[in-house]
Amino acid sequence: MDMQLENKRAFVSGSSQGIGYSIAKALLREGVAVVINGRDDSRLQQALKNLQAEVPGGNVTGIAADFADAAEVQRLLDSLGGVDILVNNVGLFDLTTFAEISDDAWSRYFDVNVMSGVRLSRELMPRMIDAGWGRIIFIGSESGVNIPADMTHYGVTKAGMLALSNGLAKLTRGTGVTVNTILGGPTYSDGVAATIRDIAEAQRLSTDDLKATIIGGNQTSLLERFIEPAEIANLAVYLSSPLSSATNGAAVRADGGVLTAML
Numbered sequence: 001m002d003m004q005l006e007n008k009r010a011f012v013s014g015s016s017q018g019i020g021y022s023i024a025k026a027l028l029r030e031g032v033a034v035v036i037n038g039r040d041d042s043r044l045q046q047a048l049k050n051l052q053a054e055v056p057g058g059n060v061t062g063i064a065a066d067f068a069d070a071a072e073v074q075r076l077l078d079s080l081g082g083v084d085i086l087v088n089n090v091g092l093f094d095l096t097t098f099a100e101i102s103d104d105a106w107s108r109y110f111d112v113n114v115m116s117g118v119r120l121s122r123e124l125m126p127r128m129i130d131a132g133w134g135r136i137i138f139i140g141s142e143s144g145v146n147i148p149a150d151m152t153h154y155g156v157t158k159a160g161m162l163a164l165s166n167g168l169a170k171l172t173r174g175t176g177v178t179v180n181t182i183l184g185g186p187t188y189s190d191g192v193a194a195t196i197r198d199i200a201e202a203q204r205l206s207t208d209d210l211k212a213t214i215i216g217g218n219q220t221s222l223l224e225r226f227i228e229p230a231e232i233a234n235l236a237v238y239l240s241s242p243l244s245s246a247t248n249g250a251a252v253r254a255d256g257g258v259l260t261a262m263l
Contacts (some may be wrong), residue, residue, distance in 0.1 A: 022229035063079060
């Protein structure tokens with residue numbers, strides 16, 4: 001299927017690895033010029049080399065910036081220019097009990113997980129509206145709907161992201177711009193893989209056994225396995241496409257059936 005994305009330009013935050021990297025690669029394969037991002041310049045340069053090797057001839061560049069620092073975000077925006085597609089993917093997560101989450105940690109989570117989307121959308125969405133076309137996609141999580149007890153800060157900020165996306169969509173009425181959120185489920189991203197390896201090593205388990213235990217303990221998963229980053233990327237490409245023009249203000253699931261409510 002032709003996604004009609006050639007000659008579009010996209011920015012994907014937090015894309016030097018994991019889901020963001022997979023989205024960048026999928027968009028490149030559709031002929032999109034992609035700007036990727038990471039906070040560590042050396043890892044960003046390696047990601048650029050990898051993408052150039054995996055998608056020969058793809059138009060990919062990168063800008064390093066830490067989304068916990070508003071000044072760095074503004075510097076990024078000053079050099080980025082306008083884009084047709086904005087993918088708000090950057091995010092923090094970890095397993096921490098509620099009583100141990102400090103005020104500083106809450107602030108950092110809001111800065112990265114919520115304010116990143118605020119700052120990028122505030123700058124880039126008006127340009128899309130003026131141009132008469134654009135796509136803004138938030139990479140959310142089922143944890144923003146069903147807040148996990150051991151990741152309260154993560155879940156609350158993902159809920160905030162979902163609300164932000166819905167509110168921004170209302171500003172696009174009558175334009176060619178859409179704003180949507182992907183509600184991902186348990187995804188075997190690089191960050192999740194590293195966390196599982198650390199836990200498996202500490203518990204003297206194999207990584208595969210721990211993965212199976214984690215998914216087996218999720219009683220509502222219909223997929224009964226971790227989602228692959230490329231599966232999230234496939235949906236992101238569709239929502240980036242002109243073919244998705246009737247989908248706006250939506251929370252579209254790629255959660256493996258983890259969420260049990262019909263709506």
